[in-house]
Amino acid sequence: MSLWDRWVDAALSELSSKKLLRSTRPISLPSLTPAANPSLEIETFDGPGPWDRSSVEVQIDEPTFREWLSELPFDGVEGIGEDENVGGGKMLLFSGNDYLGLSSHPAVRSAAAKAAREVGMGPRGSALICGYTNYHKQLEISLANLKKKEDCVLCPTGFAANLAFMTALGSISSLLSLRRTPSDDERVAIFSDALNHASIIDGIRLAEKQQGTKVFVYRHCDMAHLDSLLYVLPAKDDQATDMAYPPISQSDLIGGEFFTKRSSPLLLCSLFSMDGDFAPLPELVALRRKHGFLLAIDDAHATLVCGESGGGAAEIYECEDEVDICIGTLSKAAGCNGGFIACSNTWKQLIQSRGRAFIFSTSLAVPIAAASHAAISVARKEKWRRSAIWSRVKEFNSLTRLSITSPIISLVIGSEEAALRASRHMLRSGFHVTAIRPPTVAPNSCRQKKTFT
Numbered sequence: 001m002s003l004w005d006r007w008v009d010a011a012l013s014e015l016s017s018k019k020l021l022r023s024t025r026p027i028s029l030p031s032l033t034p035a036a037n038p039s040l041e042i043e044t045f046d047g048p049g050p051w052d053r054s055s056v057e058v059q060i061d062e063p064t065f066r067e068w069l070s071e072l073p074f075d076g077v078e079g080i081g082e083d084e085n086v087g088g089g090k091m092l093l094f095s096g097n098d099y100l101g102l103s104s105h106p107a108v109r110s111a112a113a114k115a116a117r118e119v120g121m122g123p124r125g126s127a128l129i130c131g132y133t134n135y136h137k138q139l140e141i142s143l144a145n146l147k148k149k150e151d152c153v154l155c156p157t158g159f160a161a162n163l164a165f166m167t168a169l170g171s172i173s174s175l176l177s178l179r180r181t182p183s184d185d186e187r188v189a190i191f192s193d194a195l196n197h198a199s200i201i202d203g204i205r206l207a208e209k210q211q212g213t214k215v216f217v218y219r220h221c222d223m224a225h226l227d228s229l230l231y232v233l234p235a236k237d238d239q240a241t242d243m244a245y246p247p248i249s250q251s252d253l254i255g256g257e258f259f260t261k262r263s264s265p266l267l268l269c270s271l272f273s274m275d276g277d278f279a280p281l282p283e284l285v286a287l288r289r290k291h292g293f294l295l296a297i298d299d300a301h302a303t304l305v306c307g308e309s310g311g312g313a314a315e316i317y318e319c320e321d322e323v324d325i326c327i328g329t330l331s332k333a334a335g336c337n338g339g340f341i342a343c344s345n346t347w348k349q350l351i352q353s354r355g356r357a358f359i360f361s362t363s364l365a366v367p368i369a370a371a372s373h374a375a376i377s378v379a380r381k382e383k384w385r386r387s388a389i390w391s392r393v394k395e396f397n398s399l400t401r402l403s404i405t406s407p408i409i410s411l412v413i414g415s416e417e418a419a420l421r422a423s424r425h426m427l428r429s430g431f432h433v434t435a436i437r438p439p440t441v442a443p444n445s446c447r448q449k450k451t452f453t
């Protein structure tokens, strides 16, 4: 049992003694959809069908298109005259995150439609009150299997999943310092990549407000910097550093052993949404073995896209066992909506009892849970979808001689004006690509972000 497992156990005992431990009890709805009845077939195909077009083809009407163009700078050549037909109409989406095109898959549509017909949206309430059903449970099981974890917690969005995890994490030291504000050396040291997604950053800010954490930001993907930051933490248990994990005693929990290099969680995106680069997971795993931190990844862009069975970035590097917590979203390659945290049973209990973004939010509508479950099954079976997207990455590299490593292509252009001008050119050529600019990225690194879907 790791030190973190012991702390989570101790936090759960504390919650239990205060009668603050919460758990979900599913409401049983008629199980006529594949999400609730796994024996029902999910339709899959050996190659793309006409439905795949509808996930990338969108329609923009002319007034909207005209207004949009008028907000973008042009260099004289491209002025729009009052009477000029600017186009609009059909455009190809190069800006979405529906990497496998599952939002329009027949099995996903049918699961959502059947669930809506049978049960409507499902009980509207938070999961702890009445919003958790057999459909949600089924989805949690399939996500836990996909991520090779004991269990899973569903949240309304991926953003909420990061907030819920972080507040649960931030509650540990306050719970274990027994109502006192945790002293400096009782706080949990959180390590975060400089280019982490806004939801991780906001989650960390919330955790900081709970006064039980201290944050260290390391330079983007810079493992030497991370290693050096992990070393500057006071290691009070130096004689124990060769042990797999030092034994924990009551005085460890209460009396100031928190802020050691073993007590730090590390949070990062596995695939960074703005740069399209992967976190160096093998190096992180080596550092985890050296320092013993809790490794939590946000696998939002890699889930269903990476790995033989779509298990995400950790599956590529065969290090799923070394990832303690895997957070993700159902709004990208699953083509649906919602967030999740794949974790151990005990972490699930803690998140359900302390993760405010989980506790105080209405749970996913049942048709979304049913559709997401169908999307995961399809993505696991239709492996050709993953192969197709990775061959597009290879093709792009050989055509452009650029070396992108994922379906997210980030072309850094520089100034905001230049990025907007490039967007205008793409829009007029029929490609829906928007400029990414501050506050999403730094002022001088505005870019065109394109995604292969």
Ligand SMILES: Cc1ncc(COP(=O)(O)O)c(C=O)c1O
Binding pocket: 157, 158, 159, 160, 197, 199, 269, 273, 298, 300, 301, 329, 330, 331, 338, 339
């Ligand atoms: C890395 C990352 N994490 C979390 C999220 C949030 O997911 P959701 O859209 O489901 O809230 C996103 C994108 O939206 C993301 O890119």
